Amino acid sequence: MRPHTPTRIRGGRTTVLAALLSLALAAPIAAQAQDAPPAEPTAATRDAAQRAELPHQYEVRGPATPAARTSLAATGVSIDEAHAHAVVITADRAQATAVRGLGYSLRKLPDPPGVAASPAAPGTRVKDFPAGYAKYHTYDEARQQIDALVAKYPDLLSKQTIGTSHEGRDILALKLSKNVTKDEAEPEVLFTAHQHAREHLTVEMALYLLDEFTGKYGSDDRITKMLDSREIWIVPDLNPDGGAYDIASGAFRSWRKNRQPAPDSQEVGTDLNRNWDFKWGCCDGSSDDPADETYRGPSAASAPEVQVVSKFVHSRIIGGKQQIKAAIDFHTYSELVLWPFGFTYDETGPGMTQDDHDTFATIGKKMAASNGYTPEQSSELYVTDGAIDDWLWGDQKVFAYTFEMYPSSAGSGGFYPKDTVIPKETSRNREAVLQLLETADCPYRAIGKEAQYCKEG
Incomplete structure (x- = not known):
C-alpha cells in the first residue's frame, strides 16, 4: 500500500516571501500619499526576505521504518540522513509546518558556517565559495x-x-x-x-x-x-x-x-x-x-x-x-x-x-x-x-x-x-x-x- 500523502499548502515559499515583502514595505507605503504609486521592493528587502526563507535542517524523532520515512518525505522535504529512530530533513517554513501536522516535533539544527556567513551586498553576484571552502571548484x-x-x-x-x-x-x-x-x-x-x-x-x-x-x-x-x-x-x-x-x-x-x-x-x-x-x-x-x-x-x-x-x-x-x-x-x-x-x-x-x-x-x-x-x-x-x-x-x-x-x-x-x-x-x-x-x-x-x-x- 502506498503511504498517504498529507494535504499541503501549495506554493508555500512564494506565500511566505510575499508576506515578508509586504511587511517590509508596509511602513513606507502607508506614509505615501493615497494616490502615489506603491514603492518597489528594494534589493536589500528582497535579499532579507529570501534569506529569511532559506530552508533549514531539522531533526525529526520517530520515523523508524521505510514507510514512515516515505510518508515524511511526501510532505515535500528532503530526507538528508536516517537513523534508527530519527531522521534529518531539509525543509522551508511551509514544509516544516506540514511535518508538524503529521504529529512530529522538529529540532532545528545549527546552520553550517557557510550558511550563516554574511551575504554580499544586495545585487552582487559572487563567483567563489565562502571562506573555508575556497578549495572547492566553481x-x-x-x-x-x-x-x-x-x-x-x-x-x-x-x-x-x-x-x-x-x-x-x-x-x-x-x-x-x-x-x-x-x-x-x-x-x-x-x-x-x-x-x-x-x-x-x-x-x-x-x-x-x-x-x-x-x-x-x-x-x-x-x-x-x-x-x-x-x-x-x-x-x-x-x-x-x-x-x-x-x-x-x-x-x-x-x-x-x-x-x-x-x-x-x-x-x-x-x-x-x-x-x-x-x-x-x-x-x-x-x-x-x-x-x-x-x-x-x-x-x-x-x-x-x-x-x-x-x-x-x-x-x-x-x-x-x-x-x-x-x-x-x-x-x-x-x-x-x-x-x-x-x-x-x-x-x-x-x-x-x-x-x-x-x-x-x-x-x-x-x-x-x-x-x-x-x-x-x-x-x-x-x-x-x-x-x-x-x-x-x-x-x-x-x-x-x-x-x-x-x-x-x-x-x-x-x-x-x-x-x-x-x-x-x-x-x-x-x-x-x-x-x-x-x-x-x-x-x-x-x-x-x-x-x-x-x-x-
Missing part, C-alpha cells in the same frame, strides 16, 4: 582544470559538450581510455556528479577521478589496465546552474534543484533526481508541488539537464547494445552505497530478476566494505521515483549505484563540509571505483554466474 574553475588535463593528456582524455543547462551552461562528458579518440569495443562505465546543487563535494569527486586516472596511467598497474580495456565516461556537473546559484549570494543557500522555472508558478527548480523517465511520479516518491524540495517537474525528463544526459546514454547504444555496463551517481551525504530499485520495497520488481538483485547487492556490499559506507537497496531508506539509478537499470540495464559521500551526519558538516576534507573523502572511493571498473565486463561474475550471462555470441 563551474569556471572546474572547466579550467578539465581543459588543462585534456591538453596535458590528449591520448587519454577527451572532452565533449553533450548539451546545455537551462541557463545555457555547457554540460560536459569526459572520456578516459587508451586511444581515447577511437570508439573501441570495450565495456563502458559512467560516473555522474552534482545532480543536487548543494552537493559540491561530488564535483570534487569527479575531478579527483580525472586527475587520478590521467596522472597515474603507466605507473599504477590497475589504472593502466582499466584505461587499456575500458572506456570511462565522467559527467562532472549535471546541475551547473543550481551550483552557481547556491554560492552566488556569498553564503550557501542550501539549494537542491535546478533553476528552471516551474510552469504556472512563481517557484523555480526541479529536483533532477526525481525527473528521470522510469516510474516517474509513480509511487509517492516525489512531489508534484513546485515549492517542494523533491518536485519532480511537470513531466518525465522535463528538465533540460536530464534530457541531455538521457540522450547521451542512449547514444552509447551501438549495434543495438548498450555499451555502458555500470555506473555510479555521486551525491552527499550519509556515507551510503545504494542500488535499485527506489520506487518499490520489493527486492526485484519489473525488469529485475533475483540474479540481477543478487549481483547488485554483492557488488554494492563489496564496494561499501572498501570505503566504510553502509550498503542497502535505495528503498530501505524511503521510496523515491524518477531517480537516475532506477532509470539506468529499468531503461538501459546498467548496473547503476548511488554513492552518498561524506559526512555521515549534519554535525560533521552536512552538505557543506570544509574544504580540508576534499583529498581524504574523494580518495576514499578510489578502491570502490576500481572494483566497479574491474567487474564491468561481466558484473554477474560477482555471483559466480559468468558462464551463464557473459558468454560471447
Whole structure:
C-alpha cells in the first residue's frame, strides 16, 4: 500500500516571501500619499526576505521504518540522513509546518558556517565559495582544470559538450581510455556528479577521478589496465546552474534543484533526481508541488539537464547494445552505497530478476566494505521515483549505484563540509571505483554466474 500523502499548502515559499515583502514595505507605503504609486521592493528587502526563507535542517524523532520515512518525505522535504529512530530533513517554513501536522516535533539544527556567513551586498553576484571552502571548484574553475588535463593528456582524455543547462551552461562528458579518440569495443562505465546543487563535494569527486586516472596511467598497474580495456565516461556537473546559484549570494543557500522555472508558478527548480523517465511520479516518491524540495517537474525528463544526459546514454547504444555496463551517481551525504530499485520495497520488481538483485547487492556490499559506507537497496531508506539509478537499470540495464559521500551526519558538516576534507573523502572511493571498473565486463561474475550471462555470441 502506498503511504498517504498529507494535504499541503501549495506554493508555500512564494506565500511566505510575499508576506515578508509586504511587511517590509508596509511602513513606507502607508506614509505615501493615497494616490502615489506603491514603492518597489528594494534589493536589500528582497535579499532579507529570501534569506529569511532559506530552508533549514531539522531533526525529526520517530520515523523508524521505510514507510514512515516515505510518508515524511511526501510532505515535500528532503530526507538528508536516517537513523534508527530519527531522521534529518531539509525543509522551508511551509514544509516544516506540514511535518508538524503529521504529529512530529522538529529540532532545528545549527546552520553550517557557510550558511550563516554574511551575504554580499544586495545585487552582487559572487563567483567563489565562502571562506573555508575556497578549495572547492566553481563551474569556471572546474572547466579550467578539465581543459588543462585534456591538453596535458590528449591520448587519454577527451572532452565533449553533450548539451546545455537551462541557463545555457555547457554540460560536459569526459572520456578516459587508451586511444581515447577511437570508439573501441570495450565495456563502458559512467560516473555522474552534482545532480543536487548543494552537493559540491561530488564535483570534487569527479575531478579527483580525472586527475587520478590521467596522472597515474603507466605507473599504477590497475589504472593502466582499466584505461587499456575500458572506456570511462565522467559527467562532472549535471546541475551547473543550481551550483552557481547556491554560492552566488556569498553564503550557501542550501539549494537542491535546478533553476528552471516551474510552469504556472512563481517557484523555480526541479529536483533532477526525481525527473528521470522510469516510474516517474509513480509511487509517492516525489512531489508534484513546485515549492517542494523533491518536485519532480511537470513531466518525465522535463528538465533540460536530464534530457541531455538521457540522450547521451542512449547514444552509447551501438549495434543495438548498450555499451555502458555500470555506473555510479555521486551525491552527499550519509556515507551510503545504494542500488535499485527506489520506487518499490520489493527486492526485484519489473525488469529485475533475483540474479540481477543478487549481483547488485554483492557488488554494492563489496564496494561499501572498501570505503566504510553502509550498503542497502535505495528503498530501505524511503521510496523515491524518477531517480537516475532506477532509470539506468529499468531503461538501459546498467548496473547503476548511488554513492552518498561524506559526512555521515549534519554535525560533521552536512552538505557543506570544509574544504580540508576534499583529498581524504574523494580518495576514499578510489578502491570502490576500481572494483566497479574491474567487474564491468561481466558484473554477474560477482555471483559466480559468468558462464551463464557473459558468454560471447
